[in-house]
Amino acid sequence: MSPQPPPQWGPAPERPQDRRGWFARHRLLTVLLAVTTGLVILGVLGSLGGQDSTAPPPATKAKAKAVTDSGRLPGVGEPARDGKFEFTVTRLQPGVGHIGGAYGQDAQGQFYLVHMTVKNIGDRARTFDGADQKLIDRNGSKYSADTAAAIHLDGSDSFLQQINPGNAVDGIVVFDVPKNADPVRIELHDSLFSGGTTVDLTRRR
CATH class of the missing domain: 1.20.5 (Single alpha-helices involved in coiled-coils or other helix-helix interfaces)
Incomplete structure (x- = not known):
């Protein structure tokens, strides 16, 4: 047997330190x-770059517009286009107090009936809704269509009426306005968010 080394009584040897950071x-x-x-x-x-850049303005609904070649608004009996619909107001019927017979509806003020022809000038079927139309009086007040009353009216064809390309329907849009109201224009839309076209109800072809 080889001799064992004598024991060392000093402090234990230091481990090498990890000098990495x-x-x-x-x-x-x-x-x-x-x-x-x-x-x-x-x-x-x-965020700093976003503060310096100018954000684009939010999209706004286009104003209703439509003029004839002479620069005036179309009148009763003249076609006016908005989107894929061509509208022709054919007759005005103010001062109606009740529509729909015994089970119909009474006006709060007076029913103002706007007879019109609506033609689809697009290439696919579209839905005409009387609720998208607005009646404007001489004071600038805008009136919404009374689609509930129009349902009682035979042949109104103004509530979600689907029209195929090239076809046309004769519809009646009903408005319930005050008895002293004096409507002078109607704003017609092919959809809720379209720019619209305006017809002068005081002018006749």
Whole structure:
């Protein structure tokens, strides 16, 4: 047997120290910290850039418009177009107090009936809704159509009426307006959000 080395009674030998920096010793934490810092910097730069840029104005609904070649609004009996519909107001019937017979409806003021022809000038079926139309009096007040009353009216054809391309329907849009109201224009739309076309009800072809 080889002789055993004598025991050493001094302090234990020091382990070599890891002289690498903290970032080198914690690589995963370093990567996560770098990614987080980069995201924060990008967010700050993005917010600063957004303050300098000018945001586009919100979309607004187009104003109702329609004029003839002579520069005036079309009148009763003249076609006016909006979107894929061509409207022709054919007759005005003011001062109606009741529509629909015994099971019909009384007007709060007076029913003002606007007879019109609606033609689909597009290439696919579209739905005409009397509720999209607005009646305007001499004071500039706008009245919505009374679609509930129109249901009682035979042949009104103004409630969600589907029209195929090239076809036309004769409809009646009903408005319940005060007895002293003096309607002078009607604003016609092929849909709820269309720009609209205006017809002068004081002029006749």
